Amino acid sequence: MGKKTKSVNKKADLKKKVEEPAEEVVEEVAEEIAEEKTDGAECKIIKVSVSTSVGCVRERNEDNFYADEFGMRLDEEEAFTGELELNCRRIFAVCDGMGGEEFGNEASEISAGVIEFYKDRIREAQPESLHSIVNAYSINANNEIWEMVRRKQGYQSGSTMAMAIVDEDNVNVFNIGDSRVYFYYYKEKKLKQITEDQTLAMKRLKEKIYTEEQAKNSPDCHRITNFLGIDEFGMGPEAVHTGTFPSDPMMILICSDGLTDMLCDEEIADILSERMENHADALVDRALENGGVDNVTCVVVSF
Numbered sequence: 001m002g003k004k005t006k007s008v009n010k011k012a013d014l015k016k017k018v019e020e021p022a023e024e025v026v027e028e029v030a031e032e033i034a035e036e037k038t039d040g041a042e043c044k045i046i047k048v049s050v051s052t053s054v055g056c057v058r059e060r061n062e063d064n065f066y067a068d069e070f071g072m073r074l075d076e077e078e079a080f081t082g083e084l085e086l087n088c089r090r091i092f093a094v095c096d097g098m099g100g101e102e103f104g105n106e107a108s109e110i111s112a113g114v115i116e117f118y119k120d121r122i123r124e125a126q127p128e129s130l131h132s133i134v135n136a137y138s139i140n141a142n143n144e145i146w147e148m149v150r151r152k153q154g155y156q157s158g159s160t161m162a163m164a165i166v167d168e169d170n171v172n173v174f175n176i177g178d179s180r181v182y183f184y185y186y187k188e189k190k191l192k193q194i195t196e197d198q199t200l201a202m203k204r205l206k207e208k209i210y211t212e213e214q215a216k217n218s219p220d221c222h223r224i225t226n227f228l229g230i231d232e233f234g235m236g237p238e239a240v241h242t243g244t245f246p247s248d249p250m251m252i253l254i255c256s257d258g259l260t261d262m263l264c265d266e267e268i269a270d271i272l273s274e275r276m277e278n279h280a281d282a283l284v285d286r287a288l289e290n291g292g293v294d295n296v297t298c299v300v301v302s303f
Helices: 012-019 023-042 104-124 127-151 200-206 212-217 265-273 279-289
Strands: 004-007 045-053 063-067 078-085 090-096 161-166 170-176 180-185 190-193 240-246 250-255 296-302
Touching (some): 045 279, 063 104, 063 296, 090 104, 090 250, 090 296, 104 161, 127 161, 127 240, 161 180, 161 250, 170 180, 180 265, 190 265, 200 212, 265 279, 279 296
Antiparallel strands (some): 045 078, 045 296, 063 090, 090 161, 161 170, 180 190, 180 250, 250 296
8 A cells, every 4th residue: 555645735725815816815915925924034944754654564553643733643654744833842753552462553543642632731831841741641641541441341552652842942852662763963964862762671781681782682672661551540651851952953753663673773864864855754665675564653853
């Protein structure tokens, strides 16, 4: 099944108005364009590219994403690009339903959907309150997943979450599980992993039971120690706040492990360094070429 590709144009409604002949509409459009130009001079523009695929082996896509005004996944295979003004905080995330548990598709859909419910609170939060708002989101998403499991009379379900909250000056990064956030710096041509996997392999690496090579190749690298849906008693997992970073000229990559299991860091960096319309789609396509053993989802935000 081919990915559905679309390009999102924020000015589509404005163009429709221009086509209308009414004089008052023309005046209204002129005012809007002048206002837009004034605002545009004050706001950064970011480019967003998104792609998700079921992969070459799985029967269904249990990944989901949240791309601010562009929303969440609607189809099994999807790819699009668009632009957003940084006139407020913008929220981007990837959620990976746990394939080893029941209802992974529903769990990731809940995880992405609850972000929409918290969008305004995240946008309006004071910097010192942002982590607590994201933790409130994680508790709510955790509880919604458990409620879904109870309705379906299941045993357990869960989802990861990797999130970047972007404004004109800063990028705040949060994660739960093993979905990742990377930064690619244009000037240095360098890819840097920002999040740390919450897995049994990483735990044993920190305890010096595993070497880095052993941790990377161990089955424990897919045994997640923290996820949305982990707690049936309403407390929920805490989202790790990796840090607040300056909005330097760079790309932000948020992805599920379906990408990082198929591509090494050098391959990811090579693709991000190229000029193209949809970097997310190029990354997903390379993962499929390399075997695509899992669902693959990428969100790329370019400054």
